[in-house]
Amino acid sequence: MIALLSAILGNTVSAVVSNSLKSMMKSSTLNTKRFGEVICSISKIMVLLITISILIASIVLLFCFALNYFLLNYGFTFYQSITIIIAVKVTLIAICVNKVKRNIKQINSLGEELAENEDKENSDKQSILKNTINSFIDGFNSKK
Secondary structure, eight states: OHHHHHHHHHHHHHHHHHHHHHHHHTSTTOOHHHHHHHHHHHHHHHHHHHHHHHHHHHHHHHHHHHHHHHHHHTTOOHHHHHHHHHHHHHHHHHHHHHHHHHHHHHHHHHHHHHHHHHHHHHHHHHHHHHHHHHHHHHHHHHHO
């Protein structure tokens, strides 16, 4: 169970990182300092997610042991209790996968928004620079 959750989390984290990097690389004028900060924050988030997944997997494992003990003590057969526990595990994994998919979509949209905002900021800076140069040239031409 722990290995399964870790594998799911590892795959989703790598997908999130690659998608975020792709969306950030779409911006041609990406600031390298900001890019380094984003990479550091993504790596911190990855470590946090892996730690949380291991804790959740441990709690689920303990819950399944307790559920198995409860079911066996209250008249269920061994095979019935195993079937119920497998159903519970599959349901929990499905819930986790859906939450991770939702988080991936949110992170991708944030990455795209970051790239768009950076493009807007650069275009604003370029227009300010053009206006400054034009006003300097106009002022220089008016002095002649």
